[in-house]
Each structure stands twice: as C-alpha cells, then as structure tokens.
Amino acid sequence: MKKSRVLSLIKWLVLIAFAVLFLFPTIWMFVSSTKTVAEISREMGTISSFIPNFSNFQHWFDPYKELFSRFQFSRHFMNSVYYTSVIVFSSLLVNSLAGYALAKLDVPYKKVIKGTLLILIIFPFQSVFIQIFLIINELNLTNTVWGLALPHIGGAFYIYLFMIFFQKIPKELIESAYIDGASNWKIFWKIIIPISKPVYLTVGILIFVGSWNDYVWPLMIFTEADKYPLAVAVNILNETQPVYLNQVMAGLTITTIPILLIYIFGQKYIMPQNTSSGIK
Numbered sequence: 001m002k003k004s005r006v007l008s009l010i011k012w013l014v015l016i017a018f019a020v021l022f023l024f025p026t027i028w029m030f031v032s033s034t035k036t037v038a039e040i041s042r043e044m045g046t047i048s049s050f051i052p053n054f055s056n057f058q059h060w061f062d063p064y065k066e067l068f069s070r071f072q073f074s075r076h077f078m079n080s081v082y083y084t085s086v087i088v089f090s091s092l093l094v095n096s097l098a099g100y101a102l103a104k105l106d107v108p109y110k111k112v113i114k115g116t117l118l119i120l121i122i123f124p125f126q127s128v129f130i131q132i133f134l135i136i137n138e139l140n141l142t143n144t145v146w147g148l149a150l151p152h153i154g155g156a157f158y159i160y161l162f163m164i165f166f167q168k169i170p171k172e173l174i175e176s177a178y179i180d181g182a183s184n185w186k187i188f189w190k191i192i193i194p195i196s197k198p199v200y201l202t203v204g205i206l207i208f209v210g211s212w213n214d215y216v217w218p219l220m221i222f223t224e225a226d227k228y229p230l231a232v233a234v235n236i237l238n239e240t241q242p243v244y245l246n247q248v249m250a251g252l253t254i255t256t257i258p259i260l261l262i263y264i265f266g267q268k269y270i271m272p273q274n275t276s277s278g279i280k
Contacts (some may be wrong), residue, residue, distance in 0.1 A: 024050065026256070033249035034060035040245050063246040064254075070247070071240075075226060076233035077254065080212060083229055086145055087211040088204055090153045095203065096196075098154070099162025100188055104174060114163075120156035126216070133220055147221045152211060158203050165199040166192065205266050209259055230255045 031052050032040050036059075043049040052060070067073055101107050102114060132151045141147030169192065177187045193200070215231045222228055228236070234251045237243065 029249050029252055029256070033063055033246060033253045035063075035246055037245050063244070063250040066244070067237075067247045067250045071233070071236065072226060073230075073233065073251065073254070076228055076230050079227060080229040080231070083145055083148055083218075084208055084211045087149045087152050088207050090149060091155065091158065091207045092200060092204055094153050095155060095158040096162045096193075096200065097188070098159045100166050100192060102159070102163045103166035104169075104171070105184065117156045117160050117163075121160065125151070129216070129220070136221065142221055143224060143227060144221075148218055151217070152207075152214075155207075158207065161203055162196075162199060165196060169195065201266055205262055208262055212255075212259060 027050050031050055034052055035043075035056075039053065040049070102110060107113065136142060136147045136150070139147075141150070173191065174187055177191055182190070212229075213231055214229070215235070218229050218232050222232070225236070230251075234248070234255055237248045237251050
C-alpha cells in the first residue's frame with residue numbers, strides 16, 4: 001500500500017514538472033504581451049519575465065492597442081473566424097456522411113475504400129501541396145475561401161474516426177427506424193447525429209485547431225494581404241520594421257486564446273470512455 005502511494009506521488013510530481021515545463025513559454029508570451037520592450041529586455045532570463053508588472057496594470061493593454069493601430073489585426077482575426085467556421089462545418093458534414101456510409105450502408109468496394117483510407121492517413125497533406133494548388137488554380141479558386149477550404153474538407157483520418165464510432169451504434173436501432181419508414185437521410189439527421197456528439201466534438205476540435213493554426217496553405221492561396229488569416233498575419237509582425245517584441249507577443253496571444261478556450265470548454269466532451277456503444 002505504501003509503495004503504491006509513493007509511485008502515485010512520483011507520477012504526479014513528474015506530470016506537474018512536465019506541465020510546468022510546457023506552460024513556461026505560454027506564460028512568458030502572455031506576460032510579455034503586457035510589458036514594454038525595455039522591460040522584456042531587462043528581465044530576460046530572470047524569474048521576473050514570468051511575473052506581470054502589477055504596479056503598471058493600467059498599461060497592460062497598450063501593446064494590444066498599438067498592434068491594432070499599426071495593423072489591420074481585427075480584419076485578420078475575422079478572416080480566421082470565417083475561414084475556420086467554413087472548414088469546420090463543411091468537414092463535419094462531409095466526413096461524417098462518408099463515415100456513416102462506410103459503417104452502416106452497403107457501399108460497393110467497401111473493403112478497398114477502408115484500406116485506401118488507412119493508406120491516405122500515412123501520407124501528409126504537405127506531400128501533395130503543389131498538385132492541389134495547381135488544381136485550385138485551374139478552378140480559379142485562388143484568393144477565395146473555397147480555395148482554402150476544399151482541400152481540408154475531406155480527411156481520411158476524420159472519416160476513419162467517424163466510421164469507427166458509427167460502427168459501435170447498435171444496428172437494431174437503425175433497423176427499427178427502417179421499419180418505421182425512415183429514410184437513410186432522416187435516420188442520419190434524427191438518430192445518428194444526436195447520439196454522436198462526442199465524436200463530432202472531438203473531430204470538430206481537431207479540425208478547428210488544424211485550420212486555425214494553418215500557415216503554409218493560406219500563404220499559397222491568398223495573394224492579397226487583407227485576406228490573410230491570423231496565422232499568416234502574425235508573421236507579418238516579424239517582417240514589418242520596426243519590430244516590437246511586445247506587439248509580436250500580443251499577436252501570438254490573440255492567436256492562442258481561441259484554441260485554449262476551445263480546449264478548456266470542450267475537453268470534457270471529447271470521446272468519453274462511456275460511449276463504447278455509441279449511446280450515452
């Protein structure tokens with residue numbers, strides 16, 4: 001009994017140590033975004049760099065005000081919100097429909113499709129950047145939200161997650177709906193979606209984080225600076241002279257906060273262990 005307590009204490013100490021280690025850069029970023037460039041330089045490498053200057057509270061948001069006055073940061077923020085919303089909702093619809101078809105419908109060559117999905121999961125999206133860009137360019141979709149969104153809407157990994165979850169839903173539930181005269185579309189909207197919130201939230205969060213942080217693809221698709229999302233706009237801060245470190249940290253903080261909020265409020269809904277049957 002004593003040995004298990006010691007092991008449990010060691011485990012928690014290790015977890016806390018790793019948590020602190022990973023949190024340090026984020027804390028430094030938040031704190032630096034509230035200070036002047038002189039304060040950041042003076043306190044660099046000391047414990048003070050992780051502690052806000054409470055005596056100067058009234059000036060904490062000065063770097064943010066200067067950031068928004070120098071750059072069209074509100075426009076870039078709304079661009080990210082718009083692009084991410086389109087990608088998340090489109091991806092959830094397309095991937096869930098594909099996953100449901102593979103899990104519950106008689107699809108021709110189903111085994112071949114499933115095997116292809118597993119192969120596609122291995123290949124990163126970056127490996128076909130050039131080919132996809134040429135297709136988007138031929139369709140005249142550059143500088144448009146659909147040019148940005150279309151390559152991200154269908155994802156082999158997300159289809160596979162939906163398929164695995166839907167396979168756990170009892171077939172008797174669907175068969176009873178068929179007996180009552182429900183169509184496949186009605187079954188999907190009225191039965192499958194309401195009992196599949198964990199997988200929708202899990203995939204939605206993954207898609208949100210990926211699209212919100214995406215940098216290379218938006219940079220390739222958009223040639224007009226006012227259409228850039230936040231991930232690209234933040235890089236502009238490092239290229240526009242003079243570069244103010246506190247403003248860069250403010251931009252990174254604004255980019256990070258939505259992801260933290262999504263994770264904090266959504267983590268308890270992510271694929272809970274008690275959904276093995278697909279129904280709570």
